[in-house]
Structures are given as structure tokens and as C-alpha cells.
Amino acid sequence: MPQINRFSSRWIIAIIAAISTAMMFVISAPHVSAKEYVPTTGLSPDGNQYSIGWEVPSIQEPAGRSKRATKDYTFETNQLENGMQTLIHIENSEAPTEYRFPLSLPQGAEVIPFSEGSEDAMGVFLNGSLIATIAAPWAIDANGAPLQTSLHIENGTLVQIVEHNSDTAFPVTADPQIDWGWEKTTIKLNKKETQATGAAGGAGAIAAFPWMTVLDATGPVGxxxxxxxxxxxxxxxxAHRNGKCLGIVVSTNVLSHNGGISTFEYSCA
Incomplete structure (x- = not known):
């Protein structure tokens, strides 16, 4: 029978122990999925429940939070009182400048971009009614200085561009954020009202916008x-030159972080 000397047996025992430790690590390590769907669910004032979300690379974590770290960037998704945000932590200049979040929307919903200078970036509409808004994007460097960033929709995917380079002070933080639209008032002008609003120019008086009284746009909204x-x-x-009508979204919560006015164009009869 072959003999195993004491020196060899120690090595064999060490190898077996190392393999066992590695197997235990693999079994207990958190599962990392290529993409995780992170939704937010809201209940409208009329009792309808909606779910909107996007996909991000992530590790499952408790308490409604998911996080995935690489050497170049981290995604961190947090549920908010009125929606959801995914923070992008960019660690160095090797990180990409483009971050893609495939959207999941209620059946029949569409994303409409708001015009330049609007408080929010986009609105999510279902059957012509606003159900959520996507906040205007922001990005800051390690010193708190703002960086150029933008959002757009591409084939059902929300894309955020964050401009950075080797001269940027890292880490950089940016985020896409979605808020439910229950605290916002949507006003849709017809063609005649759109034309009249354009003709009124910058006149800040109800007389210049007679539709305000008709549509009961008074109080904080007014x-x-x-x-x-x-x-x-x-x-x-x-909007009139484009053959469309003007839509207006107004926050009715004066304390809201995204309070203000957003506008969009829509097809009308």
C-alpha cells in the first residue's frame, strides 16, 4: 500500500480546508443579478394602484434598498415618500458617462418630455392623464459643484448622461428620480387657448389667460x-407652430422639492 508521509498529508489537509472554505463562501455570498428591477408603487386619489420602475445592476439588500458596487461606480436605489431615486456614485474617470435604465410602465402609459426650462424633465401619462413625473437630472462632483447632465428616452430606456473627465473631482453623484403626480395639477389647453396664451406673451394677469377662470386655475395653482x-x-x-396644444403641469404642494411649472406639447383636435 502506498505510504503518505507526514509532510504530504499536511498539504493535502490544507488543500481540502481551502476548498471547503471557498465552497462555504460561494454558498453564503449574496446573489448578484445582471439586472434587478426596482419598482415604486403608488395609490392615486381615485384608488387606482400603479407601479413604475427601471432595471439596474444590483445586490439585494434589506429595507427597500439595493446597492451594487464596482471599482468605477455604484448604483443605490432608495424608496422615497412619493417615489423612488437611483443614486449613481461615480468613483473615477474610467467610469462610463452614460447610464441606462430600461423602464417598466403600466400598460398603455407613455413618457412625454417636458419643454426646456420646466421644473421636471418628463411626465408619465396614462390615458392622457399624468400619473408621475421624472425629475430634472442633477450631478455634482466631490466639492459640490454641478456637472453637465441630461436625460432622454431611447427605445423605452431612460438614459442619463453625466459629463466627467480626468480633471473632475471624484466621487461624482447623480440621480434619476421619479415622483408620483398626485400633488400636481395638469391643465390641457385646446388650440384656441394655446393660441391666445401665445398671443398674450408675458402678460402676468388673469385677463391675459381667460382659460384660468374656466378651468378653475385659482389659488396656488393660479x-x-x-x-x-x-x-x-x-x-x-x-406648440401652436408645431400644430399642437400646450399642456401645463403645476405642483399643488408649495413645499415640494420639485414644485413649479412644467410644460409639454400634445396632439389635440
Whole structure:
């Protein structure tokens, strides 16, 4: 029978122990999926429940939070009181400048970009009604200085571009964020009202926007509309030239972090 000397047996025992330790690590290590769907669910004032979300690379973590770290960047998704955000932590210049989040929307919903200068970047509409907004993007470097960033939709995917280079102070933080639209008022002008709003220009008076009384755009909503008269006039002219009508989204929560006016164009009869 072959003999195994004491020196060899020690090596064999060490190898077996190493293999066992490695197997235990693999079994207990958290599962990393290529993409994880992170949704937010909201209940509308009329009792309808909706779910909207996107996909991000992530590791499952408790308490409604998911996080995935690489050497170049980290995604961290947090549930908010009125929606959801995914923070992008960019560690160095080797990280990409483009981050893609495939969207999952209620059946029949569409994303409509808001015009330049709007408080939010986009609106999610279902059957013509606003159900959520995608906040205007932001990005800051390690010193808190803002960086160029933008959002757009590409084949059902929300794409955020964050401009950075080797001269940037890292880490950089950016985020796409979605908020439910229950605290916002949506006003859709017809062709005649759109044309009249454009003709009124920057006149900040109810007399210049007679539709405000007809549509009961009073109180905080009315004040916000009048304060944004110049923008509404400009956007109405552009909508009319494009053969469309002007839509206006106004926050009815004056304390909201994204309170203000957003506008969009829509097809109308």
C-alpha cells in the first residue's frame, strides 16, 4: 500500500480546508443579478394602484434598498415618500458617462418630455392623464459643484448622461428620480387657448389667460401659472407652430422639492 508521509498529508489537509472554505463562501455570498428591477408603487386619489420602475445592476439588500458596487461606480436605489431615486456614485474617470435604465410602465402609459426650462424633465401619462413625473437630472462632483447632465428616452430606456473627465473631482453623484403626480395639477389647453396664451406673451394677469377662470386655475395653482407667464407664452407659440396644444403641469404642494411649472406639447383636435 502506498505510504503518505507526514509532510504530504499536511498539504493535502490544507488543500481540502481551502476548498471547503471557498465552497462555504460561494454558498453564503449574496446573489448578484445582471439586472434587478426596482419598482415604486403608488395609490392615486381615485384608488387606482400603479407601479413604475427601471432595471439596474444590483445586490439585494434589506429595507427597500439595493446597492451594487464596482471599482468605477455604484448604483443605490432608495424608496422615497412619493417615489423612488437611483443614486449613481461615480468613483473615477474610467467610469462610463452614460447610464441606462430600461423602464417598466403600466400598460398603455407613455413618457412625454417636458419643454426646456420646466421644473421636471418628463411626465408619465396614462390615458392622457399624468400619473408621475421624472425629475430634472442633477450631478455634482466631490466639492459640490454641478456637472453637465441630461436625460432622454431611447427605445423605452431612460438614459442619463453625466459629463466627467480626468480633471473632475471624484466621487461624482447623480440621480434619476421619479415622483408620483398626485400633488400636481395638469391643465390641457385646446388650440384656441394655446393660441391666445401665445398671443398674450408675458402678460402676468388673469385677463391675459381667460382659460384660468374656466378651468378653475385659482389659488396656488393660479399664482404659479401667472408667475410663469413668460414661459407659458413662449411655449404656447412653439406648440401652436408645431400644430399642437400646450399642456401645463403645476405642483399643488408649495413645499415640494420639485414644485413649479412644467410644460409639454400634445396632439389635440
Amino acid at each position: 399664482l404659479a401659472v401667472l408667475a410663469a407667464a413668460g414661459k407659458l407664452g413662449y411655449d404656447a407659440v412653439r
